[in-house]
Amino acid sequence: MSYILFRWVINALALIIVANVIPGFGVETFYNALIAALILGLVNALVRPLFFILTLPVTIITLGLFTFVINAMMIWLASTIVEGFVVEGFTPALLAALMLWVISLATNWLIKQAKES
Numbered sequence: 001m002s003y004i005l006f007r008w009v010i011n012a013l014a015l016i017i018v019a020n021v022i023p024g025f026g027v028e029t030f031y032n033a034l035i036a037a038l039i040l041g042l043v044n045a046l047v048r049p050l051f052f053i054l055t056l057p058v059t060i061i062t063l064g065l066f067t068f069v070i071n072a073m074m075i076w077l078a079s080t081i082v083e084g085f086v087v088e089g090f091t092p093a094l095l096a097a098l099m100l101w102v103i104s105l106a107t108n109w110l111i112k113q114a115k116e117s
Contacts, residue, residue, distance in 0.1 A: 011037040014103040015085075022099065024092030032084030039085075040078040048074050071097035 012033040019027040027033045051070055052059070059066040072093035079087040087093045 008034070008037055008041070010107050011041070011104075014100055014107075015040075017103065018096045018099045022092050022095045024088035025096045026086040026088075028084035032082065036078060036082045036085040039082050040075065043074050043078050043081075047077065068094060068097050068101070071101070075100075 012030065015027050015033045015036055016030065019025050019033075027036060048070060051073070052067075055066060055070060059070075072090060075096055076087050076090065076093045079085050079093075087096070
């Protein structure tokens, strides 16, 4: 349970970092970032698998790069649900998807290193 809460806070912090770097992508407060991270997690758990299956041929043709487009669409969808979480177009959503992927990769590596120590 504590691991889930830890990942939730890390994802909220990642959203704040991305909001400070990418123009057109914004989160007003840490509370909004927590809600956005929660909604983004739910969207990724419920909507993304269906969307991934429907776009599987395109994903295969692009060697998996279309997955970033899917992630951008999920971020854009979450921004329509959460007040105080703003994505002003597809390009900021795509850049945010890429940056969130890099942050997630780094945090997963750090957590793995901490568990091994």
